Amino acid sequence: MGTNGKNLIDDYRFDGSNKFKIAKVDAASKPFSTGNKADDNARLAEVSAKLDALQDVLYAEHRRKVLVILQGMDTSGKDGTVRGVFRAMDPLGLRVVGFKAPTPQELAHDYLWRVHAQTPARGEIVIFNRSHYEDVLITRVHGDIDAAECKRRYGHINAFEQMLSETGTTIVKCFLHISKDEQRKRLQERIDDPNKHWKFDPADIAERGFWDGYMEAYEAAINATATPEAPWYVVPADSKTHRNVMVAEILLQVFEAMKPQYPEGNPAFEALRIE
Amino acid sequence: MGTNGKNLIDDYRFDGSNKFKIAKVDAASKPFSTGNKADDNARLAEVSAKLDALQDVLYAEHRRKVLVILQGMDTSGKDGTVRGVFRAMDPLGLRVVGFKAPTPQELAHDYLWRVHAQTPARGEIVIFNRSHYEDVLITRVHGDIDAAECKRRYGHINAFEQMLSETGTTIVKCFLHISKDEQRKRLQERIDDPNKHWKFDPADIAERGFWDGYMEAYEAAINATATPEAPWYVVPADSKTHRNVMVAEILLQVFEAMKPQYPEGNPAFEALRIE
Secondary structure, three states, X not given: OOOOHHHHHHOOEEOOOOOOOHHHOOOOOOOOOOOOHHHHHHHHHHHHHHHHHHHHHHXXXXXXXXXXXXXXXXXXXXXXXXXXXXXXXXXXXXXXXXXXXXXXXXXXXXXXXXXXXXXXXXXXXXXXXXXXXXXXXXXXXXXXXXXXXXXXXXXXXXXXXXXXXXXXXXXEEEEEEOOHHHHHHHHHHXXXXXXXXXXXXXXXXXXXXXXXHHHHHHHXXXXXHOOOOOOEEEEEOOOHHHHHHHHHHHHHHHHHHHOOOXXXXXXXXXXXXXX | OOOOHHHHHHOOEEOOOOOOOHHHOOXXXXXXXXXXXXXXXXXXXXXXXXXXXXXXXXXXXXXXXXXXXXXXXXXXXXXXXXXXXXXXXXXXXXXXXXOOOOOHHHHOOOOOHHHHOOXXXXXOEEEEEOOXXXXXXXXXXXXXXXXXXXXXXXXXXXXXXXXXHHOOEEEEEXXXXXXXHHHHHHHHHHHHOHHHHHHOOOHHHHHXXXXXXXXHHHHHHHHHHOOOOOOXXXXXXXXXXXXXXXXXXXXXXXXXXXXOOOOOOOHHHOOOOOO
């Protein structure tokens, strides 16, 4: 599972050098699973402990920034990923930002304005639960923007993310990929449990009618914005356990590649004795 | 430990009905400890699981807000409390805000401006790591404000917190109380470990020279701002394990008293079948 993780992750990583075809990735597949749920959870605990230790150093280092973008259809498990994977880390250096339908004040600005305001500071890990990608997904699917405007936006997004990257931000974009049938099950579960009604919006059913349009829009957006500085990872997410393990493995690979270091000690401090 | 927690917490809770005398609370005492570290950690894990479940409902309820204020001298364990206690909860509904020396932009506003901007929204738990209380502590100790201005500020703070309370915020203010000797040990530890130098600021030594002034300022501020809506809890914090258990027990009492409930199910949803 973990030892050959690097090559395996590359198969699900899109940085512009290879084309992403959504139909070729099976949402029900579990490439990072051992086939045994208990073993998978043990691996998740093991990776979580490593992520926690690495985050501690990134925070101390106070130099670089990490931005994790979670995208996916309704019920794809964005909230569950936050809970299942990011709870391993110290809340001190972690911030989760959810982007919902924009407010009138937000709409009075450009669509990157509210997003830019929430980007990570030095030493911080920020998770976007939805993001500026909605502005080339929901808007495109509903025809609020045409193909030309959508293409312009891909350009804005690439320039924005390149700027973030060049000013010290490591960007990890995850598409949580579920099947239409898995979404049906999950929406039905929300309906069948009154304690989950708060998560259910009848508008989700109408949105589900645009499924094929969304798949096309995701494929197009991912291909247009997959770059070496801001790659997309496509995460088969019909299995929640697999999804958590895979996202954790991706983060582990990214954090380890960053090689965080504690700031150098200050020799001038060494002689100090506190009275 | 847990079963008689309620009465015990009351001895450390200040809401204006009883006077807080800092000299009467021994920072080295461990009223919430069993005397056995493993048992204490087991209790912390047990309380943490309950806090996690209660937070989940508070988040779903999306009605009330929780503001936890952590104050204490340098090295008193504010960061450690965030890590030790709040990591139990889902990062989705949790936000940690650290307040450092104000920026020029912040100083161009009133001292509650930057704080107000960070208060919790519905369903959210926000932890202030330092807070507006610095504006009646460090400023008072260094003579930047006189007694009359300090008194005016107590008034502003009480009015501000009352407004927050009346608009749906539950406020929990914790003073992490360490002894001067414990601080000496902890500062020395930071000096002796080069990997901890990033946490050490030589200015902390000068600040330590104002210890007695800080104790007076804390006693005065706590007595002036302890109200039923925004009580102070004084946490003996020389023992890190005890500190974590006690803060967790306080939060458990507060969360349980809030009696969070899932929003009522919508009967109109029940007949829905997702295709």
